[in-house]
Amino acid sequence: MDLIVKQLTKSFGAVQALQPLDLHIRSGEFTTLLGPSGCGKTTLLRMIAGLETPDSGEIWLDDECVFSSEKGVFKPVHKRKLGMVFQDFALWPHLTVYENVAFGLKAAKQTNGMKERVMDAIGAVRLSGLEQRYPSQLSGGQQQRVAFARAIAVEPKLILFDEPLSALDALLRDEMRDELLHLVQSRGLTAIYVTHDQLEAMSMSDQILVMQGGKVLQKGAPEEIYHRPTEPFVAKFVGKSNWIDPDKRMIRPEKLRWTGRPGDLTWSAVVKRVSYLGDRYEITLELEDGTVWAGYHDQRLQAGDRVLVYASPHDTHSIHPIKEEIYV
Ligand SMILES: Nc1ncnc2c1ncn2[C@@H]1O[C@H](COP(=O)(O)OP(=O)(O)O)[C@@H](O)[C@H]1O
Ligand SMILES: [Mg+2]
Known part of the structure; x- marks a missing residue:
């Protein structure tokens, strides 16, 4: 799914969280928003998802306008056909693995063939057999897999990740990084991935957007960002610079x-x-x-x-x- 963002802005009181932003993400690409804490990554992701209302601008998913300040368009989150995975997993503690994954489908009003789709998603993240467990009976990595399963069960064209691995320890993080990438690629998903971790960004992405203070400073392939930074901040934030x-x-x-x-x-x-x-x-x-x-x-x-x-x-x-x- 192509994502096009035009002149999108957002302020919280006096804080301009996002300066006017234009963005085009092509179908099948893995794009990372990389930048320090507070630079506006989550705000941008939440506006794409429909969890936050921009002040101005437009958002298009393929040829469907899902937000336009001028035309007064705002498609709610369940109508945007997206998958989302957050840092804190956001699982329901009182629901089983099966029920947590099914919840995503119900919220998206996709209840046709629900059982098969839930089981397929649980299988894809290698949790078959654990359907009846509660989140508290799972390890951190397994909980994160449930969150992935819930996101892919709705068969989204676009999947949004907000620092999904930062709650995991280093070894598990590497393992989950490979798994997540494999899952995204094998399902042909378009992904937007938020992280403040430059190594994560470099190793996973087709393209990286380096952000600072609500602005995209540079956009490019990891090699380009590393070898040909166009701003001192980019050179310093990605790798070491002499x-x-x-x-x-x-x-x-x-x-x-x-x-x-x-x-x-x-x-x-x-x-x-x-x-x-x-x-x-x-x-x-x-x-x-x-x-x-x-x-x-x-x-x-x-x-x-x-x-x-x-x-x-x-x-x-x-x-x-x-x-x-x-x-x-
Ligand atoms: N709901 C909110 N109310 C007020 N300020 C907010 C809110 N959400 C984010 N901000 C501010 O907007 C800026 C960008 O935040 P955020 O998008 O969360 O950054 P990041 O995800 O890159 O760490 C920060 O200055 C943050 O304090
Ligand atoms: Mg954030």
Whole structure:
């Protein structure tokens, strides 16, 4: 399902949660809204879902207008044919797994062939056999699977995720991330996924929208966001950045080398700190002018060591903030 958002805005009192936003998400794409807490991710998602009323603008799902401030259109949440998964799972504690999943279908007024659809969704998230359990009798990962099952049971064309994995511990989070992605892809769903976790965003998405202060700063494939940030904030929020010229030119830590080649740029630095990451060491460096950088080494250096670091000029990146309004 294609999603088109035109000039959407939302304020809460004096807080402009979302500045005028244009957005086009194509069918089958996995799009992530990435940004720090309070940047407006949840507000945007809730407006797409129909849980929050925008101040102005339009929202289109394929060629159906589901919201327009000008035309006075507001389709309620159950008429938008969406699936939703939230951080806190939002399961009913007094309903069984089966009943929780069926609840989604009833709310969407889709009761035809309900039993089969519920069982199919429960099977898809590998919870067959646990239909009669209550949420309190399930692990965190299993509870999250019930929430997925409830979202996919309505056979949505568009599925919205709001930080669905952040309540899970690290190992389980990785496992659920793969599972969630597989589920979305195998069902051909269009997904919008909200997270503040850059690694999650990078590993799952076809495209990432980096947000700050109610604005989309940059939109692109993960590789593009990482290698060619167009704003200093994006460079700093996604991965680590070493600044050659503050907010203008930077280099990623993995591009720094400890031996030189012809044509290299060279910096003299002192090792400040060494952290073992398992597969390598992260070296915190202080340059002569006091700038702090990060680099990676396969051997442990000692704090206080004086070193030379090298990089090819081609591996540096200059930031060119786009002055015009960004159309995403
Ligand atoms: N119901 C609300 N009432 C007042 N302010 C709100 C409400 N919901 C969100 N906000 C404010 O809008 C901004 C964006 O919030 P939110 O969309 O929840 O951000 P995020 O999901 O990126 O953390 C924040 O400043 C937040 O405090
Ligand atoms: Mg949020």
